[in-house]
Amino acid sequence: MTIVATPQSMLFEQPLQLQGGGVLRQYQLTFETYGELNAQRNNAVLICHALNASHHVAGVYANQDKSEGWWDNMVGPGKPVDTNRFFVIGVNNLGSCFGSTGPMHVNPDTGRVYGADFPVVTVEDWVTSQARLLDTLGITQLAAVMGGSLGGMQALSWSLQYPDRLRHAVVIASAPNLNAENIAFNEVARRAIATDPDFHGGHFYDHGVVPKRGLRIARMLGHITYLSDDVMNSKFGRMLQSGDVFRYSTQDIEFQIESYLRYQGDKFSEYFDANTYLLITRALDYFDPARDHHGNLRNALARAQAQFLLVSFTTDWRFAPARSREMVQALIANQRKVSYAEIDAPHGHDAFLLDDPRYVSLVRAYFDRISEEVSA
Amino acid sequence: MTIVATPQSMLFEQPLQLQGGGVLRQYQLTFETYGELNAQRNNAVLICHALNASHHVAGVYANQDKSEGWWDNMVGPGKPVDTNRFFVIGVNNLGSCFGSTGPMHVNPDTGRVYGADFPVVTVEDWVTSQARLLDTLGITQLAAVMGGSLGGMQALSWSLQYPDRLRHAVVIASAPNLNAENIAFNEVARRAIATDPDFHGGHFYDHGVVPKRGLRIARMLGHITYLSDDVMNSKFGRMLQSGDVFRYSTQDIEFQIESYLRYQGDKFSEYFDANTYLLITRALDYFDPARDHHGNLRNALARAQAQFLLVSFTTDWRFAPARSREMVQALIANQRKVSYAEIDAPHGHDAFLLDDPRYVSLVRAYFDRISEEVSA
Numbered sequence: 138m139t140i141v142a143t144p145q146s147m148l149f150e151q152p153l154q155l156q157g158g159g160v161l162r163q164y165q166l167t168f169e170t171y172g173e174l175n176a177q178r179n180n181a182v183l184i185c186h187a188l189n190a191s192h193h194v195a196g197v198y199a200n201q202d203k204s205e206g207w208w209d210n211m212v213g214p215g216k217p218v219d220t221n222r223f224f225v226i227g228v229n230n231l232g233s234c235f236g237s238t239g240p241m242h243v244n245p246d247t248g249r250v251y252g253a254d255f256p257v258v259t260v261e262d263w264v265t266s267q268a269r270l271l272d273t274l275g276i277t278q279l280a281a282v283m284g285g286s287l288g289g290m291q292a293l294s295w296s297l298q299y300p301d302r303l304r305h306a307v308v309i310a311s312a313p314n315l316n317a318e319n320i321a322f323n324e325v326a327r328r329a330i331a332t333d334p335d336f337h338g339g340h341f342y343d344h345g346v347v348p349k350r351g352l353r354i355a356r357m358l359g360h361i362t363y364l365s366d367d368v369m370n371s372k373f374g375r376m377l378q379s380g381d382v383f384r385y386s387t388q389d390i391e392f393q394i395e396s397y398l399r400y401q402g403d404k405f406s407e408y409f410d411a412n413t414y415l416l417i418t419r420a421l422d423y424f425d426p427a428r429d430h431h432g433n434l435r436n437a438l439a440r441a442q443a444q445f446l447l448v449s450f451t452t453d454w455r456f457a458p459a460r461s462r463e464m465v466q467a468l469i470a471n472q473r474k475v476s477y478a479e480i481d482a483p484h485g486h487d488a489f490l491l492d493d494p495r496y497v498s499l500v501r502a503y504f505d506r507i508s509e510e511v512s513a
Numbered sequence: 514m515t516i517v518a519t520p521q522s523m524l525f526e527q528p529l530q531l532q533g534g535g536v537l538r539q540y541q542l543t544f545e546t547y548g549e550l551n552a553q554r555n556n557a558v559l560i561c562h563a564l565n566a567s568h569h570v571a572g573v574y575a576n577q578d579k580s581e582g583w584w585d586n587m588v589g590p591g592k593p594v595d596t597n598r599f600f601v602i603g604v605n606n607l608g609s610c611f612g613s614t615g616p617m618h619v620n621p622d623t624g625r626v627y628g629a630d631f632p633v634v635t636v637e638d639w640v641t642s643q644a645r646l647l648d649t650l651g652i653t654q655l656a657a658v659m660g661g662s663l664g665g666m667q668a669l670s671w672s673l674q675y676p677d678r679l680r681h682a683v684v685i686a687s688a689p690n691l692n693a694e695n696i697a698f699n700e701v702a703r704r705a706i707a708t709d710p711d712f713h714g715g716h717f718y719d720h721g722v723v724p725k726r727g728l729r730i731a732r733m734l735g736h737i738t739y740l741s742d743d744v745m746n747s748k749f750g751r752m753l754q755s756g757d758v759f760r761y762s763t764q765d766i767e768f769q770i771e772s773y774l775r776y777q778g779d780k781f782s783e784y785f786d787a788n789t790y791l792l793i794t795r796a797l798d799y800f801d802p803a804r805d806h807h808g809n810l811r812n813a814l815a816r817a818q819a820q821f822l823l824v825s826f827t828t829d830w831r832f833a834p835a836r837s838r839e840m841v842q843a844l845i846a847n848q849r850k851v852s853y854a855e856i857d858a859p860h861g862h863d864a865f866l867l868d869d870p871r872y873v874s875l876v877r878a879y880f881d882r883i884s885e886e887v888s889a
């Protein structure tokens with residue numbers, strides 16, 4: 138059975154004070170839910186999304202081909218996060234471009250589209266806004282918060298901001314902060330966007346243009362870092378785009394990997410918002426719960442009360458297993474209950490979205506256990 | 514004693530048929546030499562350069578501060594490649610932008626600047642043009658050809674194109690071809706340049722502009738891949754550019770790594786030619802001596818007669834040690850004499866330009882041996 142998903146929106150009129158100093162006087166969150174909240178209201182699972190995903194986690198939209206949610210392999214009836222047992226919530230993050238209030242919306246204070254004036258949002262701000270949504274849904278405590286990559290950072294932050302509002306945090310292919318190389322890749326992508334003449338300082342909406350050149354470069358670069366060297370070699374290697382002789386050109390496509398990257402860049406530039414890209418990569422850069430503890434992650438995670446599942450993938454060089462191990466060690470040092478798996482998968486960072494059987498069955502077993510807890 | 518270097522130029526009026534199908538009807542090579550050619554004319558060492566370097570390998574220019582050659586730590590009087598014993602030649606590659614004929618020069622067939630019409634050049638073409646230069650200098654056989662990265666590819670290609678014209682090939686931090694990830698990074702850089710509105714299809718000279726935005730992005734990205742993750746973390750980590758509080762901005766510099774990359778990008782965009790960047794990255798992409806041998810590197814290297822020194826660096830993820838080992842194994846399978854060192858250096862690909870004492874003393878010892886051979 139496939140879920141037919143229906144996005145919902147909720148307007149929040151209580152101002153949201155943001156970590157970076159800005160305020161959203163009012164804002165809207167777009168979200169989807171799957172399954173039923175049980176009578177005890179304790180079977181809710183919040184799924185947090187990464188850079189370019191959304192609230193559309195699972196299921197399809199009515200009469201819309203290829204509209205599967207971004208984690209539809211993981212969430213649904215009979216799936217590892219089983220919507221026959223859990224009430225699953227996907228929320229589009231503030232500042233994103235898929236429904237929740239973001240840079241392309243009108244700033245109620247000025248009557249103009251926010252554009253580059255949209256305030257900087259952080260992982261912590263997202264978690265705060267998600268908690269308010271749960272308040273309105275009457276959910277006091279989540280069975281679990283789960284996310285991969287930047288979504289995993291939100292799950293971790295939930296355990297620190299609202300220690301008693303979640304039983305489990307599932308943190309996949311993530312890190313306790315970005316290292317210099319990750320910030321560097323984000324910065325190159327941001328510069329490609331911000332120096333595109335069509336960006337107009339972030340107010341391109343007023344000019345009826347979109348900085349597609351910059352978005353393409355950002356996405357091409359992103360894709361390189363999501364894949365492992367191995368999977369690139371096996372999928373593309375040095376295969377040519379057509380025939381088996383070189384065209385000898387500096388600007389035309391020669392290798393298949395070039396065609397793949399250009400296609401991904403073109404597609405992305407058609408639907409993704411440039412200001413959102415800057416905001417979300419900055420949220421990644423800023424996340425660093427150990428910062429207020431002089432870099433001591435153990436002290437930073439002392440607040441957490443949840444039980445944890447962490448998963449990393451051996452070929453993920455963007456969020457390497459070593460970064461997950463830092464979190465595991467800090468949690469163990471705080472005598473928290475932690476399960477950790479390092480999956481020997483070839484797909485790099487993207488592995489968290491794919492169907493590695495060990496990974497999928499591990500998540501299934503973990504959620505089976507949560508299900509027993511909450512229905513007991 | 515510091516060498517005072519003097520660039521020379523030589524005009525070649527015999528047309529050069531290029532591998533990609535183009536022809537250079539006439540061309541100029543800019544080069545420098547250090548030391549003296551001995552009476553037997555057997556002490557010449559050719560140094561091949563990588564992407565953004567030049568013929569200016571060693572020494573300084575008279576009355577010019579900070580004008581040290583790019584391998585001045587390696588080449589000079591008393592240095593590992595000792596110009597008291599060797600006659601060292603540095604040549605600027607065709608298509609580059611430091612003196613030899615390139616895209617910013619006038620095409621004698623049209624009277625217009627080449628721009629994007631400069632023909633595609635390959636590693637093999639560079640080697641052919643270097644061999645012609647040696648002909649004019651009266652050098653039949655080189656004591657050694659040496660290069661790092663793309664320069665190492667030229668040294669390898671020398672051993673295949675002119676097996677009896679070199680005694681030794683010194684191939685440092687190099688690879689027998691680029692893998693998909695390397696091509697992918699090159700392609701992102703090329704797209705950043707070619708989609709910069711100031712590129713004008715490669716004929717920006719006619720418009721009095723330079724595609725600096727694209728060059729900056731290309732260089733920032735390049736820098737990330739030249740450094741190891743470790744050295745980035747130890748040099749920059751998550752240190753802020755100023756003070757210890759976040760500014761919370763999506764466009765301003767926040768982290769030191771951002772400042773470093775922007776500075777490198779800005780500097781590069783002031784002096785490097787955009788068409789050259791496309792040409793040289795394409796030469797990297799195309800190099801693949803095993804291609805004519807159904808991918809069999811052993812068969813491809815069977816032609817080589819030189820003795821080899823290969824060096825790789827453990828933290829070099831752009832030209833990883835595994836790629837050097839492929840060459841070593843193929844050479845050994847052909848019963849060639851090969852010395853190979855894998856240096857445990859923290860600096861990533863850039864290590865080949867730096868002063869790791871084990872690396873430097875290894876090269877010194879190897880050239881001491883060559884010196885004994887040629888003076889015997």
